[in-house]
Amino acid sequence: MTSGAMIELKGVTVSYSADAPALKNADLCIERGEFVFIVGPTGAGKSTLLRLLYRGEKVTEGAISVAGYDLNTIANKDVPYFRRKIGIVFQDYGLLPNKTVWENIAFALRVTGAGRSETRRKVQDALEKVGMTHRPDALPGEISGGEQQRVAIARAIVNEPDLMLADEPTGNLDPDTSMGIVQLLKFINERGTTVLVATHDAPIVDSLQKRVVAIVDGSIVRDDERGLYRHQILAGKKGGAN
Ligand SMILES: Nc1ncnc2c1ncn2[C@@H]1O[C@H](COP(=O)(O)OP(=O)(O)OP(=O)(O)O)[C@@H](O)[C@H]1O
Ligand SMILES: [Mg+2]
Numbered sequence: 001m002t003s004g005a006m007i008e009l010k011g012v013t014v015s016y017s018a019d020a021p022a023l024k025n026a027d028l029c030i031e032r033g034e035f036v037f038i039v040g041p042t043g044a045g046k047s048t049l050l051r052l053l054y055r056g057e058k059v060t061e062g063a064i065s066v067a068g069y070d071l072n073t074i075a076n077k078d079v080p081y082f083r084r085k086i087g088i089v090f091q092d093y094g095l096l097p098n099k100t101v102w103e104n105i106a107f108a109l110r111v112t113g114a115g116r117s118e119t120r121r122k123v124q125d126a127l128e129k130v131g132m133t134h135r136p137d138a139l140p141g142e143i144s145g146g147e148q149q150r151v152a153i154a155r156a157i158v159n160e161p162d163l164m165l166a167d168e169p170t171g172n173l174d175p176d177t178s179m180g181i182v183q184l185l186k187f188i189n190e191r192g193t194t195v196l197v198a199t200h201d202a203p204i205v206d207s208l209q210k211r212v213v214a215i216v217d218g219s220i221v222r223d224d225e226r227g228l229y230r231h232q233i234l235a236g237k238k239g240g241a242n
Pocket of ligand 2: 047048167
C-alpha cells in the first residue's frame with residue numbers, strides 16, 4: 001500500500017510478545033504538512049508508533065505507508081533513502097559527545113555525500129533556523145539541555161526531511177525552554193515539514209491547539225482536529241461529545 005498521504009496506517013497491530021499488543025488495529029491518516037501531537041499515558045504505545053514510522057519497528061499485522069513508501073514491501077536497499085526523508089528527535093538529544101555542535105550536524109550530511117561548501121552552507125542554515133549560531137565549536141556537554149535539543153533539531157532538519165518525528169522532545173526541559181522548542185517545531189512545520197510530536201506535556205499541547213491523537217493501551221481513542229491534552233470541548237466549538 002502506498003498513499004498520497006504522508007502517513008497511512010490501516011489495521012496496524014504491533015505485538016512484541018504474547019502479552020497484549022503495544023498497538024492494536026490502528027487506523028491513522030496524516031496528510032502532508034500537518035502538525036500532530038500523539039498523547040497518552042506511559043506505556044500506551046506512542047514510541048512504538050513513532051518507531052514504526054521510521055521503520056525502527058515492523059508491523060505484526062496491517063498496512064503502513066510513509067512518505068510514499070510501503071513499509072511492508074520496501075527493499076532493504078531503499079531503507080536508507082527512505083530514512084533520509086525523516087528527521088528524528090528524542091528526549092535525550094542523542095548528540096555525539098565528543099563532536100562539536102557543528103560536527104554533530106555536519107555528520108548527518110556525510111551519508112548524503114555532500115561536498116565541503118554544501119556542508120558549510122547547510123549546517124550554517126540549520127543552525128540559523130534553530131537559533132544556535134553562537135556556539136558552533138562547543139561540545140554538547142558545554143551547552144544547556146535546551147540548546148542541545150536545538151542542535152538535535154538542527155541535525156534532524158539539515159537533510160530537509162519531509163517528516164519530523166519527535167519523541168518527548170521536551171521531556172528533560174523546564175516549561176519555558178519546552179515552549180521554545182515547541183515553537184521551533186511549529187516554525188519547521190510552517191515551512192512545510194509534517195511534524196509528529198509524542199508528548200506528556202499538557203501545557204505545550206494546549207498552547208498550540210493542533211491535531212491531537214490519543215492512544216490508550218495501544219488503541220487510538222481520540223483524534224481531535226484542534227485538540228487539547230485532555231479531551232475538552234473548546235470554547236466556541238460546537239458540542240458533540242466523543
Ligand atoms: N522493545 C520492546 N519489547 C517489548 N515490549 C516493548 C518494547 N517496547 C515497548 N514495549 C511495550 O509496549 C508497550 C508500549 O510501549 P511504548 O514505549 O510504545 O509506550 P509509550 O506510550 O511511548 O510510553 P512512555 O510514555 O512511557 O514513553 C508497553 O507495554 C511497553 O512495555
Ligand atoms: Mg515513549
